[in-house]
Amino acid sequence: MKTPFQNFTGIAATMPAANINTDAIIPASFLRTAHADMGKGLFGLLRYDDEGKERPDFVLNREPFRRASILFAGENFGCGSSREAAAWALKQFGFKCVFAPSFADIFYENAFRNGVLAAVVAPEDLEALTALPPEGNVQPFFEVDLSAGTIARMDGTVVAFRIAASRRDALIRGDDEIDMTLKHADDIAAFHAEGLIARPWLHAPLTQKERS
Amino acid sequence: MKTLDDGRDLLFVDRHVLQETTSAPAFEGLRRRGLRVRHPELTIATQDHIVSTEPGRTETTNPQGRELMTLMRRNSADNSIRHFGVEDPRQGIVHVIAPELGVALPGSVLACGDSHTSTAGGLGALGIGVGTSEVEHVLATQTLALARPRAMRIDFQGKLPQGVTAKDVILHAIGLFGIAAGQGHAIEYAGEAIRVLPVEARLTICNMSIEIGARLGLIAPDEATFAYLQGREFLPEQAVLDRAMASWRMLASDAGAGFDKELTVDCSKIAPQVTWGTTQEDVVGIDRPVPDVGAFTDAAQRDRATEAMRYMDVVPGKPLEGLPVDIAFIGSCTNARLSDLEAAAVVIEGRKVAAHVRAMVVPGSMSVKRAAEAKGLDKIFRAAGFEWRDAGCSMCVSINQDVVGPGKRCIATTNRNFENRQGPRSRTHLASPAMVAAAAVAGAITDVRKMIAS
Numbered sequence A: 001m002k003t004p005f006q007n008f009t010g011i012a013a014t015m016p017a018a019n020i021n022t023d024a025i026i027p028a029s030f031l032r033t034a035h036a037d038m039g040k041g042l043f044g045l046l047r048y049d050d051e052g053k054e055r056p057d058f059v060l061n062r063e064p065f066r067r068a069s070i071l072f073a074g075e076n077f078g079c080g081s082s083r084e085a086a087a088w089a090l091k092q093f094g095f096k097c098v099f100a101p102s103f104a105d106i107f108y109e110n111a112f113r114n115g116v117l118a119a120v121v122a123p124e125d126l127e128a129l130t131a132l133p134p135e136g137n138v139q140p141f142f143e144v145d146l147s148a149g150t151i152a153r154m155d156g157t158v159v160a161f162r163i164a165a166s167r168r169d170a171l172i173r174g175d176d177e178i179d180m181t182l183k184h185a186d187d188i189a190a191f192h193a194e195g196l197i198a199r200p201w202l203h204a205p206l207t208q209k210e211r212s
Numbered sequence B: 001m002k003t004l005d006d007g008r009d010l011l012f013v014d015r016h017v018l019q020e021t022t023s024a025p026a027f028e029g030l031r032r033r034g035l036r037v038r039h040p041e042l043t044i045a046t047q048d049h050i051v052s053t054e055p056g057r058t059e060t061t062n063p064q065g066r067e068l069m070t071l072m073r074r075n076s077a078d079n080s081i082r083h084f085g086v087e088d089p090r091q092g093i094v095h096v097i098a099p100e101l102g103v104a105l106p107g108s109v110l111a112c113g114d115s116h117t118s119t120a121g122g123l124g125a126l127g128i129g130v131g132t133s134e135v136e137h138v139l140a141t142q143t144l145a146l147a148r149p150r151a152m153r154i155d156f157q158g159k160l161p162q163g164v165t166a167k168d169v170i171l172h173a174i175g176l177f178g179i180a181a182g183q184g185h186a187i188e189y190a191g192e193a194i195r196v197l198p199v200e201a202r203l204t205i206c207n208m209s210i211e212i213g214a215r216l217g218l219i220a221p222d223e224a225t226f227a228y229l230q231g232r233e234f235l236p237e238q239a240v241l242d243r244a245m246a247s248w249r250m251l252a253s254d255a256g257a258g259f260d261k262e263l264t265v266d267c268s269k270i271a272p273q274v275t276w277g278t279t280q281e282d283v284v285g286i287d288r289p290v291p292d293v294g295a296f297t298d299a300a301q302r303d304r305a306t307e308a309m310r311y312m313d314v315v316p317g318k319p320l321e322g323l324p325v326d327i328a329f330i331g332s333c334t335n336a337r338l339s340d341l342e343a344a345a346v347v348i349e350g351r352k353v354a355a356h357v358r359a360m361v362v363p364g365s366m367s368v369k370r371a372a373e374a375k376g377l378d379k380i381f382r383a384a385g386f387e388w389r390d391a392g393c394s395m396c397v398s399i400n401q402d403v404v405g406p407g408k409r410c411i412a413t414t415n416r417n418f419e420n421r422q423g424p425r426s427r428t429h430l431a432s433p434a435m436v437a438a439a440a441v442a443g444a445i446t447d448v449r450k451m452i453a454s
């Protein structure tokens, strides 16, 4: 069991650039130890200068976005390296969901595995959400309703996001992927046993030949 | 092996390959669950990302990487997993050793906690790059649940001109179609230009699938594939291998399949490619200028290109040729196999690296290193002024001690030119081994075709 995903209201930060890669989300220099502080490393080289001081113009260094839990991002978010630390860093910083017009495949899976909602929002809907309402002084609070599949801005703007029903339900239940798969343990064992006879080159133990 | 209720396929993982930077939390998770590795006999592990590449290095040469290396070694030992550590003659980059050891096989499902696992697609294997939770999933269950990707086919037509390599072909394709073209797809690389490529070059093509947005990429196995596999260390005994071959020949003949997306590349006019920006689609032939910002009609794209040019310190509308480089790096799972080193050595032989350039060769594996030494390539590189190092990822990801340095310009045979990829504020130009060798000698980005012609 994982912590089930619950509807919430939170602050959204916007990073509209397309193709934000996982090297940018968590640079390799923050990943040299087993228990690095990922939340601190999030967007590390965008967030801090060479001396390690915060860059004041970076969105997450400004109020109220230091407390953001929703990220509005551009196309192909999370491309590049498979490093799951990208999802860990977002989560440890406090992000519960990322909305973008599209996601890179591996990041999408990694986010889901960590209970971070990654969901697709049409570009025009994202624009509608991130454009300031006429009076311009509304705080960037948004309500995320996973079962309804909607994001609502406090002024009443509501847009829908897309996620496969099975993924949505798994997040709401807090399903653990490994537990789910272990329910098929007998089938897996049978498949392997059959493979030992039918496809021994794949299923028999790897054995090394004499080195010449 | 079966379809799950949610429509995903549960795949049995025939081969699982581990590296030190993405596996430690997976083993921790396994312990928390009280589970053991389900099929350690189908699993191998190596240290590649954070290892020092200093010749004669040990696990302590890079003190910063020691913790992750020790964990890889200990987790492997505790779970009876074969481990090829820095001292092992088979150590090397995961995607280099899986094919060369005969661990990756046609038709096999191979998983690895690394986005370039599709490299094994060059042998007709289904190489799946996964995150750490999925590594844990494979360790615990020997399976992966995968949403069936859409099918995409890229047909590479025509003959490659002189001086043009697999690296140029795949960079050119990324330039044409963009870095997100393959999102949600598995790519089959096909066509006459692919068929004549040697297996190592096919591995280079499939390696960069993730750079065109696809998690999976493969090339149908053929006689060249089977010849490549002969004598590999972990192949099954001959009788079993004969049965395997028969089944692989069936695999190759699965033509007539439908594709959701079909693209074509004319290879006959490709020039050696060099990237000018900070994504792999920012690429031009060496005989062409960096685009003018005005060429980007979309405002967001124009802004991004402008920013990339500023970061890279290149001039719009001007050629890259003649741009001085500080570092020339030959290495990585894309281009550090024997044939890559040979291609570079041909250019280097009898020449010297320019005085201001740091030039290095980091072979993809210790086996590659030995094979190159047996052919005397090390002598050629050293005589020219190249460092001749031990195997690892090195300056491809700069998570060990090998970094480019702030503001420095590097031409590299690697696969990612992202901002800060080779260390903070590094500038990376991706190119083929021959082009990197040529730049090392010229001291600046140059057209290798002029050097091999003269």
Ligand code: SF4
Pocket (backbone or CB within 6 Å): B049, B093, B094, B095, B114, B116, B331, B332, B333, B334, B392, B393, B396, B397, B414, B415
């Ligand atoms: S060489 Fe580079 S791309 Fe390949 S596995 Fe190592 S870090 Fe990743």
